[in-house]
Amino acid sequence: MRFWSEGLGKRDLVMELSEAALDREGEAIVLTGTIHQPAEWAYKVTMERGDWTTVLTTATSAEACTYLSRSVSVARILGMGLWVVKFIVLMSFYRLGSLLGLVDLDRDAEKPTPHVATVKATPHGAVKPTPPGGSAPTTLKAIAGGAVERRNTA
Amino acid sequence: MIVWSKGLGKKSLPMELDRARLSVGDDHLLMDGDIESVCWDYTMKLYPDDLGDFMKLLAHPKTARFMARKGGLLFPFVVRLVMFAPMLVLALFKARVLRTAAAEVKR
Numbered sequence: 001m002r003f004w005s006e007g008l009g010k011r012d013l014v015m016e017l018s019e020a021a022l023d024r025e026g027e028a029i030v031l032t033g034t035i036h037q038p039a040e041w042a043y044k045v046t047m048e049r050g051d052w053t054t055v056l057t058t059a060t061s062a063e064a065c066t067y068l069s070r071s072v073s074v075a076r077i078l079g080m081g082l083w084v085v086k087f088i089v090l091m092s093f094y095r096l097g098s099l100l101g102l103v104d105l106d107r108d109a110e111k112p113t114p115h116v117a118t119v120k121a122t123p124h125g126a127v128k129p130t131p132p133g134g135s136a137p138t139t140l141k142a143i144a145g146g147a148v149e150r151r152n153t154a
Numbered sequence: 155m156i157v158w159s160k161g162l163g164k165k166s167l168p169m170e171l172d173r174a175r176l177s178v179g180d181d182h183l184l185m186d187g188d189i190e191s192v193c194w195d196y197t198m199k200l201y202p203d204d205l206g207d208f209m210k211l212l213a214h215p216k217t218a219r220f221m222a223r224k225g226g227l228l229f230p231f232v233v234r235l236v237m238f239a240p241m242l243v244l245a246l247f248k249a250r251v252l253r254t255a256a257a258e259v260k261r
Contacts, residue, residue, distance in 0.1 A: 001204045002182075003157060005167055006194035013159055017207035024216050031211070041160035051155040052221060054171040055208055056231050058185070060238040064205075067178045069245035072202045077242070083209035084235065090218035091228050098222060105223045 011038045015045075024109055059084075169196060 003013040014037040021032050029052070031045040058064060068077055097103030158166035167189050174187040182199040189196055200208075211217060221227060 001201070001207075002199040003196070004198075005157075005189065005196040007162060007165065007167070007192065011161070012199075013157075013161065017204055017211065020207075020211070022211060022214050022216055024220055029217055029220055035159055035161075039161065043157070043159040044166075045158075046156040048155070049221065049224065051171050052212065052217065053227060054174075055212065056227075057172075057234070058176060058183075059205065059209070060231070060234040061176060062241075063176045063178050064183060065238065065241050065245050067183045068205075068242060069249045070178070071181055072205075074246065076202055076206065077246075080206050080209045083206070083213040086213040087209070087218055088228065088232065090213065090215060091222050094219050094222035095225065095228060103219075105219050107219070 013037075013041075013043065015043060020045075026109060165192070167192070167194070167196065174198075 001015045001017055003015060004011070013035050015033065015035055017031070017033075019033050023030050023032070025046070028046045028048045031047065033043060035041045035043050094103055094105060098105050155171050156166050156168045168191055169187065169189055171185070171187075174185040177184045177186075179199065182201050183205070184197060184199055186195065186197040188194065212221075
């Protein structure tokens with residue numbers, strides 16, 4: 001996909017969607033990856049439900065029909081058709097499972113609890129495990145997002 | 155849809171895709187519109203691989219599960235698809251006939 005906006009000047013961002021990583025973040029699906037042109041830049045595309053609906057509407061529009069018939073081979077169209085069939089089957093399965101209370105559709109939603117890693121360090125900075133029954137060292141708590149909390153546990 | 159890339163610095167670009175204009179280019183499908191928050195035009199060119207990749211992303215279990223959280227999408231989409239499929243077959247047939255005719259005329 002080639003994306004251009006006035007803020008980018010004359011450059012296009014070339015995104016290889018096939019290489020994108022997909023994840024759920026709250027009320028959106030987030031695609032992340034690296035742009036190879038004009039430079040190796042990270043990118044993030046946040047798509048809400050309405051955006052996916054627009055993708056579906058676009059894919060079944062008269063313009064898409066004209067484009068597919070003119071520029072895309074039959075084999076490729078059939079390939080896309082298989083993905084559409086898979087989408088419909090999965091959607092039906094999840095929708096039905098949700099209505100019957102068998103499937104948790106929010107399973108992928110990111111949990112708000114931050115990842116906390118505790119690192120125990122000596123006063124000189126060398127990290128080593130606390131010896132059993134030894135003196136209490138300084139505790140560093142690294143909280144997701146980069147904030148570091150220093151606590152003297154003595 | 156919100157697009158961010160390192161090339162945009164701290165700015166991210168929120169786009170109302172449903173308001174985008176859709177047109178057919180020589181070898182791509184073009185979506186264009188304007189980003190209201192910064193008054194910038196934008197274009198998105200979709201090539202054959204991109205359409206396939208979008209379908210593949212849609213068929214990802216995480217996307218399907220996310221989309222299934224609310225109703226009112228599947229049935230209208232299937233109806234559109236049922237209307238779209240014969241249109242596409244006809245368009246493919248027409249394109250093939252025109253291509254063959256053009257080749258005959260060249261000969």
